[in-house]
Amino acid sequence: MIETNLLLAAGALMLATVTVAGPTKAESFPPIKNQTVKTECGECHMAFFPEMLPRKSWVKILNDLGNHYGEDASIDPAPLKEIIAFHTSRASDVLKSRGARKWREGLKKDEAPDRITTAPRFIRKHKENDYKRMWTKFKVTSNADCVACHKDANKGLFDDD
Numbered sequence: 001m002i003e004t005n006l007l008l009a010a011g012a013l014m015l016a017t018v019t020v021a022g023p024t025k026a027e028s029f030p031p032i033k034n035q036t037v038k039t040e041c042g043e044c045h046m047a048f049f050p051e052m053l054p055r056k057s058w059v060k061i062l063n064d065l066g067n068h069y070g071e072d073a074s075i076d077p078a079p080l081k082e083i084i085a086f087h088t089s090r091a092s093d094v095l096k097s098r099g100a101r102k103w104r105e106g107l108k109k110d111e112a113p114d115r116i117t118t119a120p121r122f123i124r125k126h127k128e129n130d131y132k133r134m135w136t137k138f139k140v141t142s143n144a145d146c147v148a149c150h151k152d153a154n155k156g157l158f159d160d161d
């Protein structure tokens with residue numbers, strides 16, 4: 001979709017645009033396979049990728065699910081334990097993957113954002129005109145609705161075409 005905008009803007013320079021945009025290395029995350037996480041954390045919104053927040057953020061968020069951004073998202077102790085283990089072992093400051101490393105960038109020592117959408121990388125990546133155009137075009141009402149703009153977000157794909 002972003003490419004469409006580029007093409008419209010570039011008009012006759014279409015070929016040049018394609019060449020310049022080139023095959024970028026898409027940002028990707030391994031799809032979440034843990035069934036408990038998929039069920040419990042994918043009920044109201046897509047199950048977010050643990051690599052997008054540091055360990056400390058997940059500990060805070062997951063220990064306060066009764067008061068979850070205005071909703072009660074509490075779950076039983078057994079699944080909760082599994083969910084905490086899943087998130088904290090894949091947090092941005094724990095995992096060594098490329099995705100985790102990128103989401104760790106820009107975080108101050110001990111900084112623990114309470115949202116993905118307030119993390120430095122999210123802010124940096126969502127400033128451009130393409131983002132603003134999509135917000136209007138798809139009538140998006142929350143930044144947390146990743147799927148509205150990244151149609152393969154559930155599969156862990158956040159590339160730019």
Ligand code: HEC
Pocket residue numbers: 040041042043044045048061065068069071072073083114115116117118142143144145
């Ligand atoms: C009962 C519904 C519900 C369930 C279940 C739920 N959430 Fe949420 N979650 C919400 C709502 C509502 C928001 C706020 C969305 C917004 O601001 O648009 C939210 C936001 C979030 C955010 C912040 C998104 C942002 O703005 O960056 C994270 C992280 C999150 N949830 C993680 C989880 C995890 C992990 C689980 C599983 C343990 C979970 N949620 C289960 C309703 C739920």
Ligand code: HEC
Pocket residue numbers: 002025026027116117125126128130131132134135140142143144145146147148149150158159160
């Ligand atoms: C209103 C539309 C919109 C929403 C909502 C949105 N994004 Fe984006 N996102 C974009 C645009 C546009 C870009 C810029 C693509 C580029 O880098 O060319 C982008 C870029 C990104 C990138 C960087 C991709 C790369 O390869 O550099 C990531 C990662 C990302 N978004 C994750 C998210 C996550 C996670 C959410 C939900 C919490 C989200 N986005 C919500 C429009 C959106």
